[in-house]
Amino acid sequence: MPDDTIEARIPASCPSSISEILRHAWHHDLASLKPLLSVPGRASVQDPTTGETPLHAAIRSCGARTVDGNKKSAEKSAAPVDLEAAKAVVHQLFLSGAIWNDVDSNNETPGCVAARLAQDELYNLCVGAGMRAELLFGLLDGYEVLESDVEDEDEDEDEDEDEDEGEGEGESAEAAAAENQQDAPEDVILESDPDRAFSPPQAEGTVTSAAYLRANLTYSDGKLVDDEKNGVMMAWETSIMRSSVDALLPGLPAGKRILNIGFGMGIIDTMFRETEPSRHHIIEAHPEVLKHVESSPECTFGKDWEASGPSEGAYKIYAGKWQEVIPKLLEQGELYDAIYFDTFGEDYSQLRMFFTEYVLALLDEGGIFSFFNGLGADRKVCYDVYTKVVEMHLTDAGLDIEWNELEVDMKGLDEEGKGEWQGVKRRYWTLDKYRLPIITLMG
Ligand SMILES: C[S@@+](CC[C@H](N)C(=O)[O-])C[C@H]1O[C@@H](n2cnc3c(N)ncnc32)[C@H](O)[C@@H]1O
Structure with missing residues (x-):
């Protein structure tokens, strides 16, 4: 003290x-x-x-x-x-x-x-x-x-x-x-x-987007890290991914059109896939994540999964940065019922650009958008500030937001370098509450 x-x-x-x-x-x-x-x-x-x-x-x-x-x-x-x-x-x-x-x-x-x-x-x-x-x-x-x-x-x-x-x-x-x-x-x-x-x-x-996209990545022990040991994705986030899917697809109905940005460990995509969507598009930019998808026996989102879609192109991983891929999806006239955004190495300006410039065009009526809310998560006051900043910017973009507050089980997460953070450079999450954003078109 x-x-x-x-x-x-x-x-x-x-x-x-x-x-x-x-x-x-x-x-x-x-x-x-x-x-x-x-x-x-x-x-x-x-x-x-x-x-x-x-x-x-x-x-x-x-x-x-x-x-x-x-x-x-x-x-x-x-x-x-x-x-x-x-x-x-x-x-x-x-x-x-x-x-x-x-x-x-x-x-x-x-x-x-x-x-x-x-x-x-x-x-x-x-x-x-x-x-x-x-x-x-x-x-x-x-x-x-x-x-x-x-x-x-x-x-x-x-x-x-x-x-x-x-x-x-x-x-x-x-x-x-x-x-x-x-x-x-x-x-x-x-x-x-x-x-x-x-x-x-x-x-x-911290890393920049360009440096991250050039880095070597390692999948091991329930985590994905880059060569500087930055935690890109970790298994402890599974419960957050679960709650995000439940919020994006209330009642988990089949036949929905889903867009996920950032494959990472494929945790959320595995949950999306279980709902038997009619369209499931994923955007992923990192060459090593894409290699993992193509050739790792543990990953089941390769060509066979793409071919299993109800129609040509219904299930697909788009390789590239979302900034380059999204304009193509818009040209194709794609519309989604659920959109999730969880990238790495990008600052808030990119998330803001995504929801300001693209969500309105990509989300069908009644659809829901969410993102991994790690903004300022290394201290409570920053998390609270960013909650307010995001609310203002979403409103400005013509979107409504509701927060669903979840308890985070901090067992194994409360000490730098220990428990879940072993082998990870920085404890990027310190809070016992997660604010899950549920975003819809303004009514
Ligand atoms: C935190 S992980 C996503 C984890 C995922 N939600 C899961 O459940 O496993 C972030 C992913 O976004 C990817 N990524 C980073 N920048 C990107 C960009 N500009 N466009 C597309 N993907 C990007 C990273 O390579 C990484 O695979």
Whole structure:
């Protein structure tokens, strides 16, 4: 459990100009804080060693919410916290440009602190601010990396790899912070910049689409991994695939027209096939997945399956990226009752493009669309922010959404590198609830 005391979070070593802001935020002293925030960047200053920002301070000082109200957990004898004052400070910080997802030295964003302390109202302010920031990034065409399998666009890839290497992997956050501190003159405000010691979480060990599609893949032990040990698909997701099929095809009727994007381990396609569809189209881009489909004795989606369809082309795996295949399906006049989207190595802009530009044209009346909802799944606040972002974008695209919340059995999933994550570079799922999207044409 992190030490949430003011002494631990705003240490004596904190430069005085930063400490002044952090302390006013901590004590919810809006009158003293507000004039200091008029300079850009000040709402996001950070203590160089603890990474405390004014948002962290304003939320943390509220302590854990108890049934009888807000009491500081670290200072049990203190008076109950004035939550309205805390909200006013958080609100002002966001207005003044505070960054919603900076992490501190405990790898917590302000929203993570609010969630841990059960400060729901403050948590919701963080989610709202995150949503607005992400919508703005979307408008500027530069989504921030919040989720498991995303990075920059292809062209920047090599450059990025070099940059990553240049940043000295293995250098501890404390060492970087100490260096920062040495460089920072005592009274200079540290403005928000991407090189600071504790910045918004970047998904480590992520891949770009182009790099992923060139990588070697291995199917083994209930998982599909690339040569960097990124988990492309894992058997623990089977229950999510099951619930997705049940939601896409209520009552599992035969004779439906199905489109699935991303074959992976074929888990969802096996379930789709069991419903005896009248059309079952799959799009898959990775050459090694396609090779597995063609030649692995364990895979039963090869030529024989294609030939078993009720008519020519009714059962088919289309080789290629969906971005290239979908226009052909549209030209063919294909319409579907159920569409599922679950790719790897692509960022949210691709999913958004898919549902904005194609779902309306591909989904027949009464049809249902769903996707694997791993957006921001490595921390609850990011998951909640993306839930809201997706809702806004779907509505904008003329689609209705309902969420079906499922329990995720976290046995074997709760520790990095252990259980299900053994042999997988990064634990891309951390949440005990999965929000399954059920999307239909707006009525
Ligand atoms: C997470 S897996 C899908 C798992 C699948 N739902 C299952 O039940 O096994 C993602 C798949 O999408 C494929 N893929 C990635 N990018 C793609 C793209 N642009 N077009 C088509 N397939 C893509 C990957 O090669 C991989 O096979």
